[in-house]
Amino acid sequence: MVPTGTTPALRATPPNLGDYLALDTSILLVYSLLMSNTTATEKPVKQMTLREFDALFPNELAAKDYLVARRWPKGAVRCPRCGSEKVYALKSRPYHWVCKNHDTTYRFSLYVGTIFENTNYPLLTWFKVLYLMLSSKKGMSALQIHRMIGTGSYETAWYLCQRLRAGLADPEFMQLMGIVEVDETYIGGKDKNRHWAKKSHITGGSAKMAVIGAIARKGNVVCQVIERADTATLEAFIRRVVNGDVELLATDDHGGYRKLRKAGYKHEAVAHMNHQYVSGKAHTNTIESFWSLIKRGVMGQFHNVSKKYLALYLNEFVFRFNNRNTQDIFGVAVAGC
Numbered sequence: 001m002v003p004t005g006t007t008p009a010l011r012a013t014p015p016n017l018g019d020y021l022a023l024d025t026s027i028l029l030v031y032s033l034l035m036s037n038t039t040a041t042e043k044p045v046k047q048m049t050l051r052e053f054d055a056l057f058p059n060e061l062a063a064k065d066y067l068v069a070r071r072w073p074k075g076a077v078r079c080p081r082c083g084s085e086k087v088y089a090l091k092s093r094p095y096h097w098v099c100k101n102h103d104t105t106y107r108f109s110l111y112v113g114t115i116f117e118n119t120n121y122p123l124l125t126w127f128k129v130l131y132l133m134l135s136s137k138k139g140m141s142a143l144q145i146h147r148m149i150g151t152g153s154y155e156t157a158w159y160l161c162q163r164l165r166a167g168l169a170d171p172e173f174m175q176l177m178g179i180v181e182v183d184e185t186y187i188g189g190k191d192k193n194r195h196w197a198k199k200s201h202i203t204g205g206s207a208k209m210a211v212i213g214a215i216a217r218k219g220n221v222v223c224q225v226i227e228r229a230d231t232a233t234l235e236a237f238i239r240r241v242v243n244g245d246v247e248l249l250a251t252d253d254h255g256g257y258r259k260l261r262k263a264g265y266k267h268e269a270v271a272h273m274n275h276q277y278v279s280g281k282a283h284t285n286t287i288e289s290f291w292s293l294i295k296r297g298v299m300g301q302f303h304n305v306s307k308k309y310l311a312l313y314l315n316e317f318v319f320r321f322n323n324r325n326t327q328d329i330f331g332v333a334v335a336g337c
């Protein structure tokens with residue numbers, strides 16, 4: 001199951017245009033606080049530079065070779081339908097193979113089963129968009145990407161971004177261990193024009209979207225758009241993503257978390273209502289920093305995200321965060337797309 005919720009159907013119509021780059025400086029501060037909080041002992045990772053990107057992908061063929069090597073890393077192309085390695089390269093059509101393990105001969109290209117399938121855009125364009133998306137810690141708007149690489153139209157850039165976000169969902173999700181923080185938050189709605197610190201963080205209007213997340217300290221984050229933050233929904237999410245043997249499960253004093261101890265979790269809550277934010281190892285600062293990052297990203301880069309697409313933006317932020325120590329984040333992303 002995809003941990004960030006269902007991926008909505010995509011259409012080639014972008015949301016509102018806009019750009020508030022003045023927000024960028026403050027988001028950097030939030031992010032550096034976040035990273036110092038969670039990766040104090042981890043070495044910073046040097047990611048691919050633009051010069052390295054250009055050297056790696058001088059043309060479309062280089063991009064195709066790279067995709068083949070990432071999809072089938074052991075050097076053996078496999079049939080996407082049956083998994084057989086007994087496939088034959090079509091001499092007349094590069095990057096196409098034939099599998100005879102079926103009733104009728106099955107032909108496939110390097111794109112079958114990937115998000116790059118059935119599009120007319122050059123793979124190199126996809127790769128450039130992905131590179132920009134992963135290079136910017138707070139995300140990059142489709143408008144900015146369109147300006148930077150000239151995708152033909154803003155709509156094209158928007159479409160490529162959304163498909164890539166769908167491709168960044170983690171199919172090999174594992175339950176969180178260690179010290180885990182769980183928290184719920186609200187994104188969008190009428191608060192959109194307010195400073196983030198002044199957001200009401202309550203379900204005011206129907207436009208507000210509830211999101212629940214869990215983060216293992218120094219580990220991964222998982223989050224999901226939810227219909228309502230009631231006890232049943234919160235508990236179901238926790239049972240799915242948090243291992244029963246965690247060292248500590250920390251939340252705030254939201255009533256929906258009250259039964260976690262009964263459910264067998266080593267649960268401790270901090271009483272935010274009484275202005276208590278840390279109690280021993282129990283606090284929710286890590287997940288709250290992650291919410292700040294998303295909210296700044298949604299406001300500064302993506303503006304007001306519709307409910308339909310919020311899960312896709314979450315995919316992007318979760319992927320970048322969980323791969324913050326991955327040297328080859330680009331390659332990992334391509335392999336998963």
Ligand SMILES: [Zn+2]
Nearest residue numbers: 079082099101
């Ligand atoms: Zn086959």
